[in-house]
Every structure is written in structure tokens, then in C-alpha cells.
Amino acid sequence: MLLHSSTRRKGVTRALSIGVGVVAIALLATACSSGGSPGTSSSGDKNYKITFLPKNLGNAYFDTSDKGGAAAIKSFGGTYSEVGPATATADAQVSYINTLTQQGVGAIVLSANDPTALGSSLTQAKSAGVKIVTFDSDTDPKYRDVFVNQATAEGIAKVEVDSITKLIGDTGEIAILSAAANATNQNAWIDLMKKDLAANHPNVKLDAVVYGNDDDQTSFDKTAALLQTYPNLKGIVSPTTVGVAAAARYLSTSAFKGKVQLTGLGTPNQMRSYVKDGTVTGFALWNPEDLGYLAAFTAKALVDGTITGKTGDTFTAGKLGKFTVGDKATVLLGDPFVFNKDNIDKFNF
Ligand code: RAM
Numbered sequence: 001m002l003l004h005s006s007t008r009r010k011g012v013t014r015a016l017s018i019g020v021g022v023v024a025i026a027l028l029a030t031a032c033s034s035g036g037s038p039g040t041s042s043s044g045d046k047n048y049k050i051t052f053l054p055k056n057l058g059n060a061y062f063d064t065s066d067k068g069g070a071a072a073i074k075s076f077g078g079t080y081s082e083v084g085p086a087t088a089t090a091d092a093q094v095s096y097i098n099t100l101t102q103q104g105v106g107a108i109v110l111s112a113n114d115p116t117a118l119g120s121s122l123t124q125a126k127s128a129g130v131k132i133v134t135f136d137s138d139t140d141p142k143y144r145d146v147f148v149n150q151a152t153a154e155g156i157a158k159v160e161v162d163s164i165t166k167l168i169g170d171t172g173e174i175a176i177l178s179a180a181a182n183a184t185n186q187n188a189w190i191d192l193m194k195k196d197l198a199a200n201h202p203n204v205k206l207d208a209v210v211y212g213n214d215d216d217q218t219s220f221d222k223t224a225a226l227l228q229t230y231p232n233l234k235g236i237v238s239p240t241t242v243g244v245a246a247a248a249r250y251l252s253t254s255a256f257k258g259k260v261q262l263t264g265l266g267t268p269n270q271m272r273s274y275v276k277d278g279t280v281t282g283f284a285l286w287n288p289e290d291l292g293y294l295a296a297f298t299a300k301a302l303v304d305g306t307i308t309g310k311t312g313d314t315f316t317a318g319k320l321g322k323f324t325v326g327d328k329a330t331v332l333l334g335d336p337f338v339f340n341k342d343n344i345d346k347f348n349f
Contacts, residue, residue, distance in 0.1 A: 047105070047303055049079045050078055050108075050296060051081045051105050052080070053082075053084055053096050053111070054066060055136075055179075055180070056087060058086065060269065061242075061267055064292070065289065066292050068293035068294075069292035069293060070082075071293060072294075073296050073300075076300055078106075083096045083099075087213070088113050090113040093112070094117070101125040104128075106299070107300075108132055110134050111185075113180055114139075114182040115182070116139070123143060131302035132145050133145060133146050135294075135298075136150060137185035145329065146307070147329065148298050149330050150286040150288075150291050151333065151334060153189055154192055156189050157190075157192035159336045160193055163338070167281060170201055170203060171203040171234075172235070173204075173207050173230055173234055174204060174207065174236065175206070175208045175236050176208070176210070176236070178239060179240040179243060180213045186240060190239070193237070207226075207233065212238075212243045214240055215242065216246050217246075227256055234260060234261060235260065235263070236261070237263055239265045240265060241266050243264065244264035244265060244266040244270075244280075245271060247262055248279050248280050252274055265283065265336075266339070267285060271344070272345075276341065282338050284336045284339065290333060293320060294320055297316070309329035311329075
């Protein structure tokens with residue numbers, strides 16, 4: 001779907017796909033920490049007022065992705081801002097979209113809490129000339145110009161299923177602790193995980209999918225409830241950075257530590273202590289900072305008219321190199337990466 005043409009990104013993508021090699025770690029660590037800028041350019045008459053609207057504020061994942069967006073926007077002389085709700089709901093995002101449209105921003109970079117509920121506010125924004133980039137969690141494609149995807153849904157689902165089934169010896173009961181019930185990204189991953197489980201893991205039973213709403217306390221409480229409701233539970237998969245950290249915190253001080261396996265999508269900084277104390281063996285993610293950086297450059301390319309969302313459109317995203325718009329107006333960052341005790345200290349996000 002996406003074709004990277006920069007040598008460095010090719011190296012990162014290829015290395016990540018083979019796992020945890022030293023080269024991969026070095027490259028990813030460099031990409032994570034690089035503050036390098038491709039040089040500034042004047043915005044001229046282009047509307048480079050670009051606002052990030054994450055699912056929620058106070059989520060370390062979006063703090064990191066939006067930091068990448070801010071760096072990118074600074075590098076091309078635009079104006080970065082971030083707004084967002086305290087809770088990860090679509091309703092709360094609508095009012096921000098309406099306000100940003102009234103303010104005449106050039107682009108909104110959005111992680112959507114629902115695939116359709118933002119539709120009418122996004123349609124109004126687009127009619128007013130605002131470019132809409134979804135990143136991390138998409139809307140229905142008709143409501144946005146381009147989606148910047150962190151990794152393919154298939155790749156993310158596979159790494160999750162492979163990890164949990166390996167951890168429980170491919171037999172027994174598992175549950176999923178997700179984010180918000182309508183989150184486009186988690187729901188796409190969970191659908192594919194269910195298919196993979198049904199087709200390839202006949203002895204693994206998915207007891208339940210529960211929703212912590214990307215809220216720490218709710219996720220913590222849902223973890224406790226899962227363990228109580230399903231006494232034979234052998235594993236939990238939490239494909240949300242908020243959920244997996246809250247579940248790990250619960251397990252780490254409970255009698256289930258080391259007995260009930262946990263994996264999911266997490267940030268190294270939030271998961272480090274749980275990997276070190278043996279609560280968690282491994283988890284996956286991509287580089288959120290690069291995701292935000294790429295999303296910001298995608299917004300710029302739309303504002304510039306370099307891309308419109310047509311398949312085959314190409315643009316350059318600063319230090320990340322050249323990207324090509326793929327099917328359904330999607331730009332792909334790369335592959336998920338697995339973190340474990342051997343590599344986690346190389347990362348700081
Ligand atoms: C949470 C959010 C985000 C997701 C990550 C993995 O921070 O739900 O959308 O991509 O987890």
C-alpha cells in the first residue's frame with residue numbers, strides 16, 4: 001500500500017519486520033530521538049495553521065504523536081496547535097471540529113473516536129476548505145482527505161494474536177481489554193484478531209471484549225472485573241496504550257501476576273517497570289512521534305496541493321522521506337515493533 005523510497009525508512013521498515021535485531025533497534029532509536037529538521041520554509045500564502053485533535057488529552061501516546069506533529073510543523077514554518085477532549089468520545093470531538101472550522105485552520109489532524117459520528121462536522125469543515133487528515137484512528141473515508149495509518153490492521157492483529165497465543169501455549173481462555181467501544185482502529189484490529197483466532201487457534205477461546213474507554217481507572221476496573229468473571233482466564237490482550245498499562249498495573253500487585261499473561265500495544269515508558277518486574281513479557285507499538293510527524297507533513301502536502309488523496313500521489317515528509325498515497329487514500333508509516341526486556345531500555349517515549 002505504501003512505498004517508502006528513502007533509504008533510511010526502507011532500512012527501518014525491513015529491519016522492524018524481522019523483529020528485534022540490533023540494527024533495527026539502533027535505527028528506530030535514532031528515529032525516535034532525532035530532533036533533526038529538514039530546514040524551515042516560509043509558509044507564504046499557504047494556510048499552514050494545523051491543529052491536532054487526538055482521541056483524548058492526557059494520553060502519553062498522543063502526547064508523543066503530537067510532539068512529532070509539532071516538530072514537523074515547525075520545520076516547515078507552520079503554526080501548530082493541539083485541542084482535544086478529556087474523555088475519548090466522538091461527541092466531545094465534534095465541538096472542537098466546529099470551532100476549528102470557524103477559526104479557518106488550514107488542516108485538522110484527527111484521531112477519530114467513531115467512524116461516522118464526526119461525519120457532518122467534518123463535511124462542513126471540508127466544504128469550508130479545511131483539509132482533514134485522520135491518523136491513528138480513521139473515519140469513514142468519505143469524511144476525510146487522507147488517513148495516515150501507523151501499520152496495517154492485519155499486521156497489528158497478527159502481532160497481537162501471535163504474542164498471546166504463544167504466551168498461553170495456544171490453549172485456554174483469553175479476553176480483550178479495548179479502548180472506546182466505537183474506536184475505529186481498535187475495532188478493525190479486534191475483527192481481524194477474532195478471524196485469526198477462529199481460523200488458526202481452535203483451542204483458544206475469546207471469553208469477552210470489554211472497553212476501558214482509554215481511561216486509566218475504567219481500564220483498571222475492567223481488568224479486575226475480567227479476572228473475577230472468568231476464573232480460568234489465561235491471558236488478556238489490550239490493544240490500547242492506556243488499557244495495557246492499567247491492566248499491567250492491576251496484575252503487578254495481584255495474585256495473578258505471572259499467571260495471567262498480558263500483552264497488547266503499549267509505550268515503552270509506561271510499560272518498562274512491568275516488563276522488568278515480570279508482569280509482562282512483551283508488547284508492540286510503532287513510533288508515535290513519527291506517526292504525528294508524517295501526519296503533519298501529509299496535511300502540508302494537502303494544503304500545498306501536492307497530493308489530493310489520489311492513489312499514487314507522492315510527497316516528501318521531511319526526515320522520513322518520500323511516501324505514496326495508497327488504496328482508500330491511505331498513507332502507511334511502517335510495521336509494528338515488539339518491545340521486550342532485551343530492548344526496552346533503548347526507547348524513551
Ligand atoms: C491508545 C489509543 C490509540 C491507539 C493506541 C495503541 O493510546 O487508543 O488510538 O492507537 O492506544
